[in-house]
Amino acid sequence: MTFTPAAWPRRLRSQEWYGGDSRDNIYHRSWMKNQGLPADLFDGRPVIGICNTWSELTPCNAHLRDLAQKVKNGIYEAGGLPVEFPVFSPGESSLRPTAMMYRNLCAMDVEEALRANPVDGVVLMVGCDKSTPALLMGAASADIPAIVVTGGPMLNGWFRGERVGSGTALWQMSEAIKAGEMTRDDFLEAEIAMSRSPGSCNTMGTASSMASMAEALGMALSGNAAIPAVDARRRVMSQLTGRRIVQMVKDDLKPSDILTKEAFENAIRTNGAIGGSTNAVVHLLAIAGRVGIDLSLDDWDAQGRNIPTIVNLMPSGEYLMEEFFYAGGLPVVLKALLDSGRLHGGALTVSGRTMAEEVSEVKNWNEDVIRPLDRPLTEHGGIAVLRGNLAPLGAVLKPSAASPELMKHRGRAVVFEDIDDYKAKINDESLDIDETCIMVMKNCGPRGYPGMAEVGNMGLPPKVLRKGIKDMIRISDARMSGTAYGTVVLHVAPEAAAGGPLAIVQNGDMIEIDVEARRLHLDVPQEEIDARLAAWASPIRTPKGGYAQLFHDHVLGADKGADFDFLIGCRGHEVPRDSH
Template identity: 80%
Template sequence: MSFKPAEWPRKLRSQEWYGGTSRDSIYHRGWLKNQGYPHDLFDGRPVIGILNTWSDLTPCNGHLRELAEKVKAGVWEAGGFPLEVPVFSASENTYRPTAMMYRNLAALAVEETMRAQPIDGAVLLVGCDKTTPSLMMGAASTDIPSIVVTGGPMLNGWFRGERVGAGTHLWKFSEAVKAGEMTQEDFVEAEAAVTRSSGTCNTMGTASTMASMAEALGMALSGNAAIPAVDARRRVMAQISGRRIVQMVKDDLKPSDVMTRQAFENAIRTNGAIGGSTNAVIHLMAIAGRAGVDLTLDDWDRLGRDVPTIVNLQPSGKYLMEEFFYAGGLPVVLKRLGEGGQLHKDALTVSGATIWDEVAEVVNWNEDVIRPVDRALTAQGGIAVLRGNLAPDGAVVKPSAASPELMQHRGRAVVFEDIDDYKAKIADDALDIDETCIMVLKMCGPRGYPGMSEVGNMGLPPKVLRKGITDMVRISDARMSGTAYGTVVLHTSPEAARGGPLAIVQDGDMIEIDVAARRIHLDVPDDEIARRLAAWTCPEAPPESGYARMFYDHVEGADTGADFDFLKGCRGAAVPKDSH
C-alpha cells in the first residue's frame, strides 16, 4: 500500500528529512535504507517514533522490548512507519542518589530527541514511575502528537497466605524485623514473593498512579492503566495504540489539545479517588508547567478535598492492581466521578472521543475493590496541602494512608539534620523519643539531597516499634514512595537547603499539625524564628560541576513541580536546520 503526501491535510514533519530528491534528502533516506527499508516507506507516510524506556537496569520496564513489537505491528497496520528509539530510563530501584534527580534530565533528553529527529508522532512506552512523567513532559514541550502506553503492573504477590504488595510490604516487613516480629531469614524469603512477575509495583504506588494520571489526562487509551504486564490484553493495548497514533498524526491531535486545564482537574480528582501517590503532585505540576497550564498546590487541595477514596488498594486499602483490573479498572472510577459531578465529561482524549464517551457504559465487577461512595475508604481523600509558619509555600499529606488519630497532633520535635544523621541515631535506644514526638528530617528536598529522595517515610525507632506502635507523625522536605503509608508530611516548602523554616527547627520545639484545618505550625515565637533564620547558613556546598551542579542551580521547589526553571512552557517542534 502506498501513501502519497497528497492524502494528508498538511506536509508531514518527517518530509523535511525524507521528502524530495535534494542531496540532503538522499543523505537522510540513504542511511536509513541500510536497515533494509524499501523506498516507498519514505513517500509521505507518517514516521512514528516509539520512545522506549526499556533497560535491563530498569526492571519495571524490562518487558518493553516485546511490547514495542506490538506497537510496531499496530503502526504498520495503520499505514505508518514505526521506528523504535531508546530514550533515557531512570529506575527508582537502581538510580542513586535518586531517580527523581534524573527525571528532568530524561525529560530534556526526550524533548530534544523528539525535536531533533524526523518524528511525526510518538508512542511513549513507559513504566517505572519517573519514565511516565519525564516522557510526558518532553511530549508537552514539543507538542508532537503522542500517546502513552504503560508496561502495566506485575501480578499479585503472595507470602504464606497473605496478599503482599511491592514496596508496601517492603516497609511493613522491614519494620517487623526491627520490632522483633519477623526474622531476617523470613524477610529474605519474602523477597521473591513480593515481585514475582514483569511489571511495575502492584500497589497503587507512583507507577500505577502515573499510569492512572496518563489515562485520566486523556493521554492513554481507556483502560490502559490497570492491565497486568503479563496479561495478553496489555499487548493488545500496545497494538491498538500503535494504530491510533497514525490517525492522531493525520488529525494533528496534539498533547496541547488533550492536556488542558480541564484534563488536569480530572486527573487531580482521580488521584483522590484512587488513593494515589503524593508524587503525583510533583509530576503533574511539572507536566502542567510544560503544557502551559497554570496549576498550583491550592488547586490540588481545592479539587481533591471532597473526593472520597473509593479504590481499596494498598497502601491505603487491601487489594492490588490485579484485582483493580478485574473489577473494571480506572474507567469505573472515572464513571463514578462523572456520576458525582466531579469530572469534566467533555475533556478530549487521544482516542478522539471525550472521556465520558469512553467510560459511560462500563460496569463495576467488584464493589469491594472499587467501592460505592457510601463505603469509601476515606470520605475526603485527595492530597491535603498544609500551610503555616513551618511550610509557607505548602506541604502535603495523604489522608487515605495516614492514621486518623494523628491527623490532629501536637508533639515535641526530634530533629535529624540530614539522612546520615537519621541513620546514625534512629536505632540508638538512647535517642530521646517516644510515640508522641514528631520526627523532623531536613536537607532532603530537590536541592538538598540532591534530587529529593523517597526517605520521608522514616522508619520508626526500634524502641517505639517494640511497644507495638506502627505510626508517628513525620515531617520532611523529602518525598516518599507511592507504596508507602503513614502520617507523613512531605514536600515541605521552601526546603531546608533553600533556608526554609524547616532548616531552623531544633530538638524540643513543639509542632502542631491539623490536617482538617490544613495547618502546620512551629510553636516558636516569630522573633526567635527570624533570629534563627538570620544566623542560618547552608551546611553543604553546591556540587562543583556536571549535571548535579546544573540540577542544583536550576531546579525549582517541590511546590511548583521541581522542574528546571528554564524549561517551563511549550517550545514546539520546529524542524532543526539541516547541517549537510
C-alpha cells in the same frame, strides 16, 4: 465535543527530511535504507517514533522491547513507519542518589530527540514511575502528537497465604524486624514473593498512580493503566496504541489539545479517588508547566479535598493492581466521578472522543475493590495541602494512608539534620523519643538530597515499635514512595537547603498539625524564628560540574514541580536547520 480531523493528506514534518530528491533528502533516506526499508516507506506516510525507556537496569521496564514490537505492528497496520529509539531510563529501584534527580534529564532527552529527529508522532513507552512524567513532560514541550502506553503492573505477590504488595510489604516487614515480630530468614524468604513477574509495582504506588494519571489526563487509551504486564491484553493495548497514533498524526491531535486545565482537574480528582501517590503532585505540576497551564498546590487542595477514596488498594487498602484490573480498572473510577458530577466529561482524550464517551458503558465487577461512592475507603481522600510558618509555600499529606488519631496533634520535635543523621540515631536506645513526638528530617528536598529522594517515610525507632506503635507523625522536605503509608508530611516548601523555616527547627520545639484546618505550625515566637534564620548557613555544598551542578543551580522547589527553571513552557516542534 469529538475532535474534528484536519484535512489529509498534508505535508508531514518528516518530509522535511525524506520528501524530495535534493542531496539532503537522499542523504537522510539512504542511511535509513541500510536497515532494509523499502523505498515506499518514505512516500509521505507518517513516521512514528517509539520512545522507549526499556533498560535491564530498570526492572519495571525490562519487558518494554516486547511491547514495542506490538506497537510497531499497529503502526504498520495503520500505514505508518515505526522507528524505535531509546531515551534515558530513570529506574527507581537502582539509580542513586534517586531516580527523581534524573526525571528532568530524561525529559530533556525526550524533548530534544523529538524535535531533532524526523518523527511526526510518538508513542511513549513508560513503566517505572519517573519515566511516565518525564516522557509526558518532554512530549508536551515538543508538542507533536503523542500517546502513552505503560508496561503494566506485576502480578500479585503472595507469601504464606497473604498478599504481598511491592514496596508496601517491604516497609511493613522491615518495621516488623525492628519490632522483633519477624525474623531475618522470613524476610529473605518473602523477598522472591515481592516481584514474581515483569512489570511495575503491584500496589497503588507511584508507577500505577502515574499510569492512572496519564489515562485520567486523556493521554492514554481507556483501560491502559491497570492491565497486568504479563496479560495478553497488555499486548493488545500496545498494538491498538500503535494504530491510534497514526490517526492522531492525520488529525494533528497534539498534547496541547488534550492537556487542558480541565484535564488536570480530572487527574487531581482521580488521584484522590484511587488513593494515589503524593508523588503525583510534583509530577502533574511539572507537566502542567510544560504546556503553560496555571496549576498550583491550591488546585490540588481545592479539587481533591472532598473526593472519597474508593479504590481499596495497598498502601491505603487491602487489594492489589491485579484485582483492580479484574474489577474494571480506572474507567470504573472515572465513571463514578463523572456520574457524581466530579469529572469534566467533555475533556478530550487521545482516542479523539471525550472522557464521558470513553467510560459511558463500563461496569464495576467488584464493589469491594472499587467501592461505591457512598461506601468509600476514606470519606475525604485526595492530597491535603498544609501551610503555616513551618511550610509557607505548602506541604502535602495523604489522608487515606494516615492514622485518623494523628490528624490533629501537638508534639515535641525530634530533629534529624539529614538522612545520614537519621540513620546514625534512629536505632539508638538512648534517643529521646516516644510515640507522641514528631520526627523531623531536613535537607532532603530537591537541592538538599539532591533530587528529593523517597526517604520521608522514616522508619520508627525500635523502642517505639516494640510498644506496638505502628505510626508517628513525620515531617520532611523529602518525598516518600507511593507504596508507603503513615501520617507523613512531605514536600515542605521552601526546603531546608534553600533556607526554608524547616532548616531552623530544633530538638524540643513544639509543632502543631491540624489536617482538617490545613495547618502546620512551629510553636516558636516569630522573633526567635527570624533570629535563627539570620544565623543559618546552608550545610549543602554546591556540586562542581556535570549534571549535578546543573540540577542544583536550576531545580525549582517542590511546590513548582521540581522542574528546571529553563524548561518551563512549550517550545514546539519547529524543524531544526539541516546541516548537510
